[in-house]
Amino acid sequence: MPLWLSGIVAFALAYLLAPHMRKIALRYRFVDLPNERKIHRDPLPLLGGAAIFAGVLGAFIAGALWKNWLETPYIGVVIGAAMLFVIGLLDDYYKTRGKDFSVGIRFVVQILAALMVPLFGGAIQGFTSPFGGHHFVAIPPYLSLFLTLLWIVGVTNVFNFLDGVDGLAAGIAAISATTLFFVALIKGDSASAWFAIAVTGAAVGFLRHNFYPARIIMGDAGSTVLGYLLASIASVGAFKSATVVSIGVPILALGVPIFDAVRVVLLRARAGRPVYKPDQNHVHHWLLRLGLTQVQTVTVVYLISACFSLVSMLVLLLNRG
Numbered sequence: 001m002p003l004w005l006s007g008i009v010a011f012a013l014a015y016l017l018a019p020h021m022r023k024i025a026l027r028y029r030f031v032d033l034p035n036e037r038k039i040h041r042d043p044l045p046l047l048g049g050a051a052i053f054a055g056v057l058g059a060f061i062a063g064a065l066w067k068n069w070l071e072t073p074y075i076g077v078v079i080g081a082a083m084l085f086v087i088g089l090l091d092d093y094y095k096t097r098g099k100d101f102s103v104g105i106r107f108v109v110q111i112l113a114a115l116m117v118p119l120f121g122g123a124i125q126g127f128t129s130p131f132g133g134h135h136f137v138a139i140p141p142y143l144s145l146f147l148t149l150l151w152i153v154g155v156t157n158v159f160n161f162l163d164g165v166d167g168l169a170a171g172i173a174a175i176s177a178t179t180l181f182f183v184a185l186i187k188g189d190s191a192s193a194w195f196a197i198a199v200t201g202a203a204v205g206f207l208r209h210n211f212y213p214a215r216i217i218m219g220d221a222g223s224t225v226l227g228y229l230l231a232s233i234a235s236v237g238a239f240k241s242a243t244v245v246s247i248g249v250p251i252l253a254l255g256v257p258i259f260d261a262v263r264v265v266l267l268r269a270r271a272g273r274p275v276y277k278p279d280q281n282h283v284h285h286w287l288l289r290l291g292l293t294q295v296q297t298v299t300v301v302y303l304i305s306a307c308f309s310l311v312s313m314l315v316l317l318l319n320r321g
Contacts, residue, residue, distance in 0.1 A: 159227025
């Protein structure tokens with residue numbers, strides 16, 4: 001089965017379902033309420049995450065005709081994504097009522113979702129040493145589990161931080177997923193390539209309705225699922241048999257959300273504020289304060305993300321050579 005079919009299925013589902021999710025959200029007041037921190041001034045439908053998740057799930061089901069997912073870690077990835085989608089919807093519901101959902105519960109569910117990846121064999125297992133005959137250096141099981149959970153939970157949250165401007169998170173997800181798709185192709189990992197291009201398709205299909213001026217937004221149910229999927233694909237695919245140098249490839253592929261989140265967390269910690277508390281210190285807020293429009297801001301961040309992705313591909317290709 002051709003890999004591009006995954007992207008088409010995910011794109012079609014996300015593209016076609018987003019308007020229907022918008023109507024449902026408006027009917028039941030499932031909308032994001034504006035406040036002093038947010039850019040939008042009018043309530044926006046919050047069910048975009050449902051269209052994104054449906055696109056990826058549809059690609060997963062289509063892939064079942066081609067590959068037995070029970071033999072890969074991706075059955076665990078989909079279970080974890082479903083867990084985050086449900087808790088994300090609950091978190092979004094609280095937002096529609098002007099309330100905050102428990103950070104502790106969200107964090108516990110994120111850890112449980114991340115556990116699904118190593119449970120089904122997708123943990124970061126080690127790296128290939130460039131010295132002494134390029135032998136594989138295995139990581140102890142406890143350290144493997146810790147690093148896998150840290151990576152997945154971390155990327156899940158930093159991607160959630162990024163969702164602050166129309167079209168930003170969906171576009172960065174598409175760029176990062178496309179990079180992971182080519183990494184998987186180079187490594188000959190068809191399962192990871194299938195899932196990566198599915199994320200690309202779902203993100204681009206949703207982006208048609210989410211680019212400025214957004215008619216629907218993804219909410220936590222979308223941003224956390226996208227971050228989780230990207231981190232899991234990297235854990236299952238890009239980190240497998242990675243050399244010391246190419247370990248940086250998935251980190252660079254997700255460079256914009258990772259480096260932006262690290263900078264913001266450090267600023268919050270220095271100011272004595274909770275690191276999980278939203279503010280306006282992200283790179284897109286900074287660009288908007290410089291006088292850029294939303295479209296210009298998103299375009300600049302897209303270009304930065306594309307540069308990170310190109311560098312990651314060069315690192316991988318040069319390392320193979």
